[in-house]
Each structure stands twice: as structure tokens, then as C-alpha cells.
Amino acid sequence: MIRDRAKRLVQALVRRRTAVRFDDLARTEPVARGFGWDRGTPIDRAYIAQFVAAHRDRLVGRVLEIGEARYAPRFAPGALSTTVLHVEPGNGLVGDLANTATLPAAAFDAVICTQVLGVIYDVAAAVAGLEHVLAPGGCALVTVSGIAQLSRFDAARWGDYWRFTEASLRRLFERFDVVAVESRGNVATAVALLQGVAVEDLPDPQVLATHDREYPVTLGVVAVKR
Numbered sequence: 001m002i003r004d005r006a007k008r009l010v011q012a013l014v015r016r017r018t019a020v021r022f023d024d025l026a027r028t029e030p031v032a033r034g035f036g037w038d039r040g041t042p043i044d045r046a047y048i049a050q051f052v053a054a055h056r057d058r059l060v061g062r063v064l065e066i067g068e069a070r071y072a073p074r075f076a077p078g079a080l081s082t083t084v085l086h087v088e089p090g091n092g093l094v095g096d097l098a099n100t101a102t103l104p105a106a107a108f109d110a111v112i113c114t115q116v117l118g119v120i121y122d123v124a125a126a127v128a129g130l131e132h133v134l135a136p137g138g139c140a141l142v143t144v145s146g147i148a149q150l151s152r153f154d155a156a157r158w159g160d161y162w163r164f165t166e167a168s169l170r171r172l173f174e175r176f177d178v179v180a181v182e183s184r185g186n187v188a189t190a191v192a193l194l195q196g197v198a199v200e201d202l203p204d205p206q207v208l209a210t211h212d213r214e215y216p217v218t219l220g221v222v223a224v225k226r
Helices: 002-017 043-054 123-133 152-157 166-172 187-194 205-209
Strands: 062-066 081-086 108-114 134-145 177-184 218-224
Touching: 043 108, 043 134, 043 177, 043 187, 043 205, 043 218, 108 123, 123 134, 123 166, 166 177, 166 218, 187 205
Parallel strands: 062 081, 062 108, 108 134
Antiparallel strands: 134 218, 177 218
């Protein structure tokens, strides 16, 4: 698309104008404060795409994506239907994930919920909401932040409350059959994300393939409703 090509061109110009030095750990001002969006692909978004792609075989039947249709079009092209749930009108199905009274019951076979739980204060209620919308045997693919800066965009709209660990996710999803809890990231990519460095800035993109569970940039849960 012309818009995507123009966006990539602008990102390339930004990277060229503000080249990244990877040997300066003493800097107190980040390279950029936008998670890398202005420079290319944010580090955590690369990990999220990896996670959803790895479990795309579970995105069948009626698929719900929370917030926006970012991953369903890419990874669930064979779904019977795809629906977006958003707390505000004008974005698809309207509902509050933390309030089951606003949600349809057992209406979906799969849910994609990426980077949403951290902006909901009553996170346990939001997990109950995921269970509520899933049909029995349905699967939720969920990602959250482990290491990340504060999101000014989210904080100004609905809040930015939580960062997670493998242990906290296992506790939160005890009501499900948890198929997997996956940790993606390492100290290099954690620093890159905090600096606002994009994937395209990395001297070697293969650094994304190394995962150290003590430095979780992005955590993913595969959870099946009992």
C-alpha cells in the first residue's frame, strides 16, 4: 500500500538522521520515547508477532481480537469470522473486558489479546472476561509486557498499570488449562526497547532469537477454557 511505503520511507529517514550508538550505556535520555514506532518495528511487536504466528493453528472458527484488528488478518485468514472488541464505540463490538455483563457469553472459539491486560487495573476481572467470551475448549492467545517503559498514550486514556512475570501469569490464568507460558527477550533487546530502538536499528536482527527468562521483554500465554 502507498501509505505503508510512505511510512517506511519516513522511518528510514528518521533512522538515518539519528543513528544509534550501541556502546553508550551511560546515557540518561533514550534514543526515542515512542517504543520504536517512529523508527520502524518496535522490539516487543516483533516478539508478539512471533508468538501469535507460532500458535496460529489455534485461531480457528469465530475469532475475537481485543482493541484492534492487528493480528487476526495476518494470522487467522481461515477463521469463520473475526470481530474486534473495544471499550469505546466506533471500533467494533463494544464491551469492557473487565465487566462480563457487557460481554457476550461463549461467543468465540479463539481470542487474541495483545498488550491489553497491562492497561486494565482489575486485571483478574479481565482474565475472567476472556474466559466468559470463549466457548468451552476455546483458546486465548495473550501477550503482556515484562520489561517496558510507561506508555504515555495508554496512561492518558485508560491507564498503564502492570508489568508481568511468568509466575504472575500462571496465577492469573489458573481458571484455564494453560498450554504454555512463553518468555521472549534478553538483556540486549530489553535495553533496545527501553531506548526506543527499532528492530531495523539492531546491528544483528538475530539477537531477537535469543531468549533469557531473566529478562522477559514480552510474555505470552496460551490458555484453553475448560
